[in-house]
Amino acid sequence: MSKAIKMIATIAAILAITWFYVNPTDAGSWTKSELRILEELSIYSLPPLPPDVSNAVAQNIDAARFGHSLFFDKRMSANRLVSCATCHSPEKQFSDGLPKGRGIGLSDRNTRTIVGSAYSPWQYWDGRKDSQWSQALSPLEDPDEHGGNRMYYARFISEDPEYRRVYESLFGSLSHFNDKKRFPDAAGPIGNPAVFSAWENMTTKDRHMVNIVFANIGKVLAAYQRLIIPGESKFDYYVEAVLQNNNDKAETIFTKQEIRGLRLFINEAKCTDCHNGPLFTNNEFHNTGNLSFPGEMPDRGRINGVRKVLADPFNCLGPYSDDPTRNCPELTFVRKGAELIGAMRTPTLRNLEGTAPFGHKGQFQTLGQVLEQYNDSPLAMIGHNEVENPLGLSTSELESIEAFLNTLNSPLTTSPEWLNPPRLGISSIAVLQ
Amino acid sequence: MHKVMIFLLITMSSTIFSSETTSITRSGYFHISYQSELEPITINQIHNWVLHIETPEGDPVSGAKVSVSGGMPLHNHGLPTDPKVTTDLGRGKYKLEGLRFHMRGYWELIVIIEIQGRRDTGIVKLNI
Numbered sequence: 086m087s088k089a090i091k092m093i094a095t096i097a098a099i100l101a102i103t104w105f106y107v108n109p110t111d112a113g114s115w116t117k118s119e120l121r122i123l124e125e126l127s128i129y130s131l132p133p134l135p136p137d138v139s140n141a142v143a144q145n146i147d148a149a150r151f152g153h154s155l156f157f158d159k160r161m162s163a164n165r166l167v168s169c170a171t172c173h174s175p176e177k178q179f180s181d182g183l184p185k186g187r188g189i190g191l192s193d194r195n196t197r198t199i200v201g202s203a204y205s206p207w208q209y210w211d212g213r214k215d216s217q218w219s220q221a222l223s224p225l226e227d228p229d230e231h232g233g234n235r236m237y238y239a240r241f242i243s244e245d246p247e248y249r250r251v252y253e254s255l256f257g258s259l260s261h262f263n264d265k266k267r268f269p270d271a272a273g274p275i276g277n278p279a280v281f282s283a284w285e286n287m288t289t290k291d292r293h294m295v296n297i298v299f300a301n302i303g304k305v306l307a308a309y310q311r312l313i314i315p316g317e318s319k320f321d322y323y324v325e326a327v328l329q330n331n332n333d334k335a336e337t338i339f340t341k342q343e344i345r346g347l348r349l350f351i352n353e354a355k356c357t358d359c360h361n362g363p364l365f366t367n368n369e370f371h372n373t374g375n376l377s378f379p380g381e382m383p384d385r386g387r388i389n390g391v392r393k394v395l396a397d398p399f400n401c402l403g404p405y406s407d408d409p410t411r412n413c414p415e416l417t418f419v420r421k422g423a424e425l426i427g428a429m430r431t432p433t434l435r436n437l438e439g440t441a442p443f444g445h446k447g448q449f450q451t452l453g454q455v456l457e458q459y460n461d462s463p464l465a466m467i468g469h470n471e472v473e474n475p476l477g478l479s480t481s482e483l484e485s486i487e488a489f490l491n492t493l494n495s496p497l498t499t500s501p502e503w504l505n506p507p508r509l510g511i512s513s514i515a516v517l518q
Numbered sequence: 519m520h521k522v523m524i525f526l527l528i529t530m531s532s533t534i535f536s537s538e539t540t541s542i543t544r545s546g547y548f549h550i551s552y553q554s555e556l557e558p559i560t561i562n563q564i565h566n567w568v569l570h571i572e573t574p575e576g577d578p579v580s581g582a583k584v585s586v587s588g589g590m591p592l593h594n595h596g597l598p599t600d601p602k603v604t605t606d607l608g609r610g611k612y613k614l615e616g617l618r619f620h621m622r623g624y625w626e627l628i629v630i631i632e633i634q635g636r637r638d639t640g641i642v643k644l645n646i
Contacts, residue, residue, distance in 0.1 A: 122622075125561075206564070357621075357622070358593070358621045358623075359620075359621070361561060361562070361620075361621065361622070362561060362562050367561065367562050367598075367620040367621065368562065368620075369562075369598045369620040370598075414564045414615065414616050415564060415599075417615075417616060418564070418599045418600050418601055418602060418615060418616025419599065419600060420596070420597065420598060420599050420600045421600065422596070424595060424596060471593075471594075471595060473594070
C-alpha cells in the first residue's frame with residue numbers, strides 16, 4: 086500500500102474519530118465528553134458522605150450536638166475568647182475572610198473552609214491530618230489559635246455537668262481528674278516548657294487516659310462538621326437544565342459570559358485537572374507556583390505534611406482510631422517524594438464568596454489575582470510548578486472564568502439550627518458570646 | 519481501502535481513546551492483565567486491582583516480585599499514591615492495593631516483574 090493512501094486513511098480516521106467525540110449535541114452545544122464533565126462537577130454527583138470507621142461516633146446525632154456546642158464554645162481556649170467559629174464563621178462559609186487565621190495569635194496559613202471538607206481523605210493545606218477528628222485537636226493546642234492544652238480540655242469536659250453527662254452517655258465513664266498530683270492543671274506535649282514538662286512527668290497510663298478524652302473531643306467535633314455540606318448553586322441548576330436538554334431554561338440560568346467561562350474552565354484553562362468532581366477539588370497536592378506571603382519563606386507544603394501525618398499518634402493507624410482492622414489505605418499507600426515540595430491541597434471552588442483573600446497564605450486579594458497567576462504561570466520558588474504553561478488568556482476570557490466561579494455559591498444543605506451557636510446548649514449550656 | 523480504514527479506526531480508537539486491559543512486557547516474557555475492584559474506574563477514589571501475570575503461552579506466573587509506579591506522561595507527574603502489590607493470590611494473580619487517579623486523561627502504570635533472575639517491565643495504559 087502506498088504511503089499516500091496510508092496518510093489519507095490516517096487523516097480520515099482521525100477526522101472520523103474527532104467528529105464522533107467532538108460532535109456537539111443539542112444541549113447548549115456541549116459535546117458528549119463535555120456533558121460528562123459537567124455532570125461530574127454538578128452537586129448531583131456528590132455521593133453520600135463515606136463513613137469514617139476510625140470515628141465510632143461519626144454518624145451519631147448526639148455526638149454532633151455535643152460537637153456543635155463545643156464548636157462555638159469560647160471556654161475551649163486559653164483566654165476564653167476563641168472558639169472554632171472564631172475562624173470558621175458560618176456567616177463566612179465557615180472561614181474568616183482574613184489573610185491568615187486570627188485567634189490568640191496569627192495562624193501560619195489562610196483559614197480553609199469547612200464546607201464539604203469531611204469528604205477529603207486529608208485535612209489542611211498540607212494534609213498533615215488524615216481525619217477531621219484528628220484535625221480538630223490541632224487548633225486546640227496551637228498557641229496561636231485556641232492556645233490550651235489537652236489536660237485542660239479533658240478536665241473542662243469532666244467538670245462541666247452537661248458536657249460530662251453527654252460524654253458519658255457516648256463514651257462511658259469519665260474520670261474526674263481531681264488528683265492534681267497525677268493530673269496537673271496544665272499538661273500537654275505542645276506548648277510552653279512548663280506544660281510540656283508537666284506532661285512528660287505524667288505516667289504513660291495517665292497520659293493515655295487524657296489522650297482518649299482529647300481524641301473524643303475531636304470525634305464529636307468531627308460528627309458536627311460532617312453535617313456542613315454545600316447545596317445547589319446556580320451552576321448546578323444550569324447543568325440540570327442542560328442535561329435535561331432544556332436549552333431555553335438553561336439560557337435563563339446562565340449568561341453568555343458564564344457559559345463562556347465554564348467552557349474555558351473545563352477546556353483550555355484545564356482547571357478541572359485539579360478542581361474536579363462535585364466539590365471542585367481532587368483533594369490532592371499540587372505545586373501551582375504561588376509566591377509566598379510577602380517577606381516569608383516559601384511554604385514547603387505537602388513534603389512536610391506527609392512526614393507529620395505519618396508520625397501523628399492520632400492518625401488512622403494509631404491507638405486512638407476506632408477501626409479495629411486499622412484499614413487505612415490512604416495512609417498505608419501515601420505518596421512521598423520531591424513532587425510534594427511546595428505542594429498544597431487543592432481547595433474547593435464552591436462557596437468562595439466572602440472567603441477572600443485566597444491561597445494558602447492569603448496572598449491573593451481577589452479572584453482576578455488568582456487567575457492572573459494561572460495565566461502567567463511563574464516558576465515556583467521551591468519545587469516545580471505543575472501548571473507548566475502560561476494560559477495566555479485574554480482579560481475578557483479571565484473575566485468570564487471569574488463570572489463562572491461566582492455561580493458556584495450556594496446555601497448549605499445543613500439546617501439552620503446547626504449554623505448558629507446552640508443558644509440553649511446541648512440542652513442548657515450557656516455559650517459565652 | 520475500506521478495510522484499511524476500519525483497521526485504522528479500530529486500532530487508533532483503542533490506543534487514543536480507550537484503555538487496554540492487557541499488555542506485553544518489554545522483553546516479551548510476560549502478559550499482564552488487570553481487573554479493577556472499582557468499575558468503571560472513576561477519579562478521586564482509592565481502590566484495588568488484581569493483576570494477572572502469565573507467560574506468552576498462557577501459563578500463570580506465581581511467586582514473582584511485582585512492583586508498580588506510573589503517572590501521567592503528558593502532564594509530567596506521577597501517581598498520587600504509592601500503590602503496592604500486597605498479596606500473591608496464586609495462579610498468577612496479585613493483589614495491587616492503593617490506586618487512585620486524581621485527573622481525567624491518559625495514565626500509564628509501569629509494572630516491574632522479577633522472577634528467578636528474570637526482570638521485565640510492562641506498561642498498562644489507561645484512559646480515565
